[in-house]
Amino acid sequence: MSLHQASLAELAKRLAARELSAVELAQHFLARIDRHRALNCFLDVRPEVTLAQAREADARRARGEHGALLGIPVAHKDIFVTRDFASTAASRMLEGYMSPFDATVVARLSAAGMVTLGKVNCDEFAMGSSNENSAYGPVLNPWDTSAVPGGSSGGSSAAVGARIAPVATATDTGGSIREPAAFCGITGTKPTYGRPSRWGMIAFASSLDTAGLMTVSAEDAAWVLSAVCGFDPKDSTSVDRPEEDFTRDLGHPVQGLRIGVPKEFFASGLQPEVERPVRAALEVYRSLGATLVDISLPTAELGIPVYYVVAPAECSSNLSRFDGVRYGHRASARGDREPLNLEDMIKRSRAEGLGAEPKRRILIGAYVLSHGYYDAYYIKAQQVRRLIANEFQQAFTQCDLIAGPVTTSVAFGFGEKAADPVSMYMSDLYTIPGSLAGVPSVSIPCGFGEGAHASRPVGLQLMANYFDEARLLGAAHQYQLATDWHRRAPPAFAD
Amino acid sequence: MAGMTTTGWEVVIGLETHAQLSTVSKIFSGASTAFGAAPNTQASVVDLALPGVLPVLNRGAVERAIRFGLAVGATIAPRSVFARKNYFYPDLPKGYQISQYEIPVVQGGALACIVEGKGFEPYAKTVRLTRAHLEEDAGKSLHEDFAGMSGIDLNRAGTPLLEIVTEPDIQVANIEQAASEAVAYARALHSLVTWLGICDGNMQEGSFRCDANVSVRRPGAALGTRCEIKNLNSFRFMHQAIVYEASRQIELIESGGTVVQQTRLYDPDRDETRSMRSKEDAMDYRYFPDPDLLPLEISSEWIERVRGELPELPAAMRERLVAAYGLSPYDAGLLTADRASADYFEAVVKALPAGQAKAVANWVNGDVSAALNAGQIGIGAAPVSAAQLAGLIARVADGTINQKTAKEVFTSLWQAEGATADAIIEARGLRQISDSGALSAIVDAVLAANPKSVEEFRAGKEKAFNALVGQVMKQSRGKANPQQVNDILHEKLAG
Numbered sequence: 003m004s005l006h007q008a009s010l011a012e013l014a015k016r017l018a019a020r021e022l023s024a025v026e027l028a029q030h031f032l033a034r035i036d037r038h039r040a041l042n043c044f045l046d047v048r049p050e051v052t053l054a055q056a057r058e059a060d061a062r063r064a065r066g067e068h069g070a071l072l073g074i075p076v077a078h079k080d081i082f083v084t085r086d087f088a089s090t091a092a093s094r095m096l097e098g099y100m101s102p103f104d105a106t107v108v109a110r111l112s113a114a115g116m117v118t119l120g121k122v123n124c125d126e127f128a129m130g131s132s133n134e135n136s137a138y139g140p141v142l143n144p145w146d147t148s149a150v151p152g153g154s155s156g157g158s159s160a161a162v163g164a165r166i167a168p169v170a171t172a173t174d175t176g177g178s179i180r181e182p183a184a185f186c187g188i189t190g191t192k193p194t195y196g197r198p199s200r201w202g203m204i205a206f207a208s209s210l211d212t213a214g215l216m217t218v219s220a221e222d223a224a225w226v227l228s229a230v231c232g233f234d235p236k237d238s239t240s241v242d243r244p245e246e247d248f249t250r251d252l253g254h255p256v257q258g259l260r261i262g263v264p265k266e267f268f269a270s271g272l273q274p275e276v277e278r279p280v281r282a283a284l285e286v287y288r289s290l291g292a293t294l295v296d297i298s299l300p301t302a303e304l305g306i307p308v309y310y311v312v313a314p315a316e317c318s319s320n321l322s323r324f325d326g327v328r329y330g331h332r333a334s335a336r337g338d339r340e341p342l343n344l345e346d347m348i349k350r351s352r353a354e355g356l357g358a359e360p361k362r363r364i365l366i367g368a369y370v371l372s373h374g375y376y377d378a379y380y381i382k383a384q385q386v387r388r389l390i391a392n393e394f395q396q397a398f399t400q401c402d403l404i405a406g407p408v409t410t411s412v413a414f415g416f417g418e419k420a421a422d423p424v425s426m427y428m429s430d431l432y433t434i435p436g437s438l439a440g441v442p443s444v445s446i447p448c449g450f451g452e453g454a455h456a457s458r459p460v461g462l463q464l465m466a467n468y469f470d471e472a473r474l475l476g477a478a479h480q481y482q483l484a485t486d487w488h489r490r491a492p493p494a495f496a497d
Numbered sequence: 498m499a500g501m502t503t504t505g506w507e508v509v510i511g512l513e514t515h516a517q518l519s520t521v522s523k524i525f526s527g528a529s530t531a532f533g534a535a536p537n538t539q540a541s542v543v544d545l546a547l548p549g550v551l552p553v554l555n556r557g558a559v560e561r562a563i564r565f566g567l568a569v570g571a572t573i574a575p576r577s578v579f580a581r582k583n584y585f586y587p588d589l590p591k592g593y594q595i596s597q598y599e600i601p602v603v604q605g606g607a608l609a610c611i612v613e614g615k616g617f618e619p620y621a622k623t624v625r626l627t628r629a630h631l632e633e634d635a636g637k638s639l640h641e642d643f644a645g646m647s648g649i650d651l652n653r654a655g656t657p658l659l660e661i662v663t664e665p666d667i668q669v670a671n672i673e674q675a676a677s678e679a680v681a682y683a684r685a686l687h688s689l690v691t692w693l694g695i696c697d698g699n700m701q702e703g704s705f706r707c708d709a710n711v712s713v714r715r716p717g718a719a720l721g722t723r724c725e726i727k728n729l730n731s732f733r734f735m736h737q738a739i740v741y742e743a744s745r746q747i748e749l750i751e752s753g754g755t756v757v758q759q760t761r762l763y764d765p766d767r768d769e770t771r772s773m774r775s776k777e778d779a780m781d782y783r784y785f786p787d788p789d790l791l792p793l794e795i796s797s798e799w800i801e802r803v804r805g806e807l808p809e810l811p812a813a814m815r816e817r818l819v820a821a822y823g824l825s826p827y828d829a830g831l832l833t834a835d836r837a838s839a840d841y842f843e844a845v846v847k848a849l850p851a852g853q854a855k856a857v858a859n860w861v862n863g864d865v866s867a868a869l870n871a872g873q874i875g876i877g878a879a880p881v882s883a884a885q886l887a888g889l890i891a892r893v894a895d896g897t898i899n900q901k902t903a904k905e906v907f908t909s910l911w912q913a914e915g916a917t918a919d920a921i922i923e924a925r926g927l928r929q930i931s932d933s934g935a936l937s938a939i940v941d942a943v944l945a946a947n948p949k950s951v952e953e954f955r956a957g958k959e960k961a962f963n964a965l966v967g968q969v970m971k972q973s974r975g976k977a978n979p980q981q982v983n984d985i986l987h988e989k990l991a992g
Contacts, residue, residue, distance in 0.1 A: 082549075083547075083548055083549045089548065089549075091548070096548065099548070101547065101548065101549065102542060102547070103542060103547075103549075105549055200551060201549065201550070201551055202549040203549055204548040204549050205548075205549070205789075207788075208788035208789050209788040235553065236551060236553060237551050237553075238551060238552065238553050238554065238789060238790050238791055239551075239788075239789065239790075239791065315785060316788055318583075318783075319581050319583055319592070319593050319783075319785070321592075322583060322585065322591060322592020322593055323546040323548075323590060323591050323592050325585060325587070325592060327587045327590075327649065328545055328546070328547075328590060329545075329547065344587065344647070345585075348585055368783060371583075371783035371784075371785055372781055372783055373781045373783075376783070376784075376785070380785060
């Protein structure tokens with residue numbers, strides 16, 4: 003079994019037994035990253051930095067340390083700022099930007115001994131569902147390179163899908179972990195909002211942004227999640243709870259588990275080639291002893307308009323700091339005309355530095371917050387959001403977990419939805435409600451599409467109530483013990 | 498310029514004051530708030546609005562807001578909300594200011610002041626407050642010295658401000674008097690915030706900035722269009738600016754024009770206000786609750802603890818001084834103009850036996866005050882300590898020296914010519930002559946040397962008596978006990 007086919011537990015065992023060094027492990031993945039540059043997963047790779055971190059991990063082990071993550075490689079979504087690699091948010095606005103500090107998630111994983119492979123591509127400022135919005139080119143889906151990997155965490159999902167990184171951090175605001183995980187046939191984990199610190203995450207929508215993980219399995223995710231989550235006094239929205247071992251429920255059988263199936267998630271928008279594997283997955287749970295319960299989330303269908311009012315409102319404000327004054331792209335006085343004045347400088351810097359999708363969302367956001375429209379749009383959307391969150395609480399009195407599809411379709415082709423933003427936004431139909439409520443959720447592979455899409459994976463979404471990640475990952479793991487979808491790698495990347 | 502008296506016009510004024518709170522670090526970051534540092538040396542990553550940073554509220558700023566609210570009898574909101582005020586300016590790094598909009602921390606309240614001015618007797622006035630809220634200060638823009646560009650210093654960005662807003666309670670049919678009321682309020686507010694120790698009140702350094710909203714109307718009519726005069730950084734300029742502005746508006750309307758709502762700056766060199774920007778181009782700030790901060794919850798326990806730690810407030814202290822020591826309200830008012838003076842006064846009183854409070858008040862409001870003014874220093878820098886002054890007054894009280902000698906000793910103490918009053922009295926033999934034998938001898942000598950005065954006195958001329966007293970004082974080089982001299986002279990002249 004080659005190193006990129008091993009689980010994290012297996013790698014940790016071999017590292018602990020000194021059969022393998024962190025340096026060797028890092029070199030293995032760096033070589034694969036280099037070999038598969040065509041995927042365009044990585045935006046910044048610095049082998050000398052990675053190997054220095056690996057040597058430090060080996061030195062720590064030599065000094066007697068033995069944490070589970072010591073020496074394990076990780077790729078970071080380019081939304082997390084890092085001191086040792088550029089942080090661009092996949093935007094021209096931050097081309098070459100070097101942060102003086104690390105994001106807390108990055109620092110925590112570093113402290114645990116993980117070794118950074120580099121920064122991975124995403125949709126610009128985390129806005130998108132296909133990674134077609136990156137200023138540095140799209141990412142290819144390793145299962146079918148004519149298809150998108152999903153977004154916004156497309157670089158993270160494709161890297162793990164192609165087995166060129168064993169773990170990648172990612173962020174989920176409306177589905178940006180779960181959807182690309184489904185499209186790339188891997189496990190994507192979005193914890194409860196507020197569990198992972200947002201310090202150092204380049205902000206898109208502050209009340210929704212949640213850091214999470216791309217891994218090959220739920221078990222691997224549970225291994226890493228404890229290091230990702232934790233109270234941070236630098237983040238006022240950080241939840242103050244004791245540290246948790248998220249592997250504790252991995253072994254629990256799902257006998258007696260009540261799984262709610264929302265009827266609204268199986269309505270007309272859902273493609274049959276997605277519905278079939280998802281329903282089959284639900285049957286697997288039933289065969290394992292879980293009970294399927296019909297539930298209803300009637301307001302969930304308003305999730306998309308709610309999200310596309312609230313998220314742009316917050317991002318229109320969060321992106322105002324990119325004005326060319328203190329850092330980032332400033333409209334140049336070299337060559338073309340000098341800025342006439344301050345206003346001209348700010349306008350041109352932003353016009354040149356920001357891509358079309360961020361601009362679109364800034365315009366929407368400014369509009370819905372503007373005088374005369376604030377009540378009708380922003381306030382109304384937040385009120386409906388409250389209703390959606392309440393419905394989840396109501397549902398969780400009838401079931402322990404909620405299950406359904408992640409997306410309406412398998413990965414689509416490049417350019418298929420790019421021309422119609424609204425159809426692109428519909429990709430998040432099933433993931434947005436959980437984001438608006440802030441509940442933890444995972445996507446796990448459960449099959450493939452059909453016909454021309456036979457190589458494009460399908461994902462099953464599981465959601466739990468707040469802070470119930472251990473049970474969520476435990477249930478996901480039990481499915482992965484009974485099935486092998488998660489062990490399948492795309493043929494071109496298996497060796 | 499029209500005359501200062503107004504015929505048929507009422508001036509209406511409301512005031513907004515930004516008081517910089519005296520916390521050591523900024524309201525949302527840990528950087529220092531100390532004045533005078535080299536540019537951009539006190540701006541943390543949070544103040545610079547680097548990608549990924551988040552605000553964390555400074556508890557000390559909240560505590561100072563609570564203190565203020567209690568001191569003005571306002572309601573402390575049990576739950577208040579921080580909101581983003583969005584606009585672009587280079588000294589506003591995030592592109593938005595964190596402030597409070599719909600739900601401020603302090604609501605209501607009132608401030609009493611004494612209005613003084615030309616042409617009328619001082620009178621009491623109470624100005625109601627609408628609200629006071631917490632917000633962050635912006636940085637500074639410097640437009641000179643940078644060759645056509647602007648220099649941005651972000652040291653001030655993030656300094657905590659308490660914005661205090663009054664109702665338009667100043668409504669006077671006389672321009673000068675209206676200006677006097679505004680200045681009286683501003684002085685009283687300045688005195689209160691420094692008294693409470695929540696603001697250092699340094700107007701030159703920008704710690705206390707007043708804006709005046711001025712409008713005019715026919716008595717009984719609806720409020721006129723107002724103009725905002727910004728950044729009045731001295732009470733004198735405030736008075737002048739209001740007089741100019743009210744006159745300008747009246748002249749404008751009387752000549753057929755209409756007042757345009759706008760922001761104006763006062764130019765002290767030319768004694769005029771000039772339009773800064775028109776409110777018609779008014780910014781839509783697109784306020785919305787800041788998703789990076791939780792609502793501020795203030796428990797009643799916290800409020801009561803702050804209430805218990807409040808110092809005695811000026812108004813209460815004035816009443817106490819009048820009641821306990823029989824001081825006049827005027828004297829009590831002078832003594833409580835600032836906390837340092839009040840503390841000094843009380844320290845002197847406490848170091849003396851009972852019954853000396855009036856004498857102390859006279860000394861502090863008289864000789865001490867004059868010496869402070871002459872030296873242009875505050876009472877904190879007084880070279881005569883409370884203990885030293887008490888020592889001096891004690892010697893007058895016990896008859897060791899008379900009042901005239903005491904003034905000499907005071908001057909010597911002020912010039913540090915002796916450590917205590919006793920030391921100076923001893924060194925220069927200034928003891929009052931109270932020995933009746935010695936005094937009798939001097940009186941006898943004076944009577945013998947001034948037969949004409951004696952005759953005139955016996956003939957009924959009172960002034961002759963004073964001349965004899967004067968001679969006795971001269972013979973004794975000012976050291977004779979005046980009361981005893983009086984008694985002995987009367988005795989001898991009667992006999």
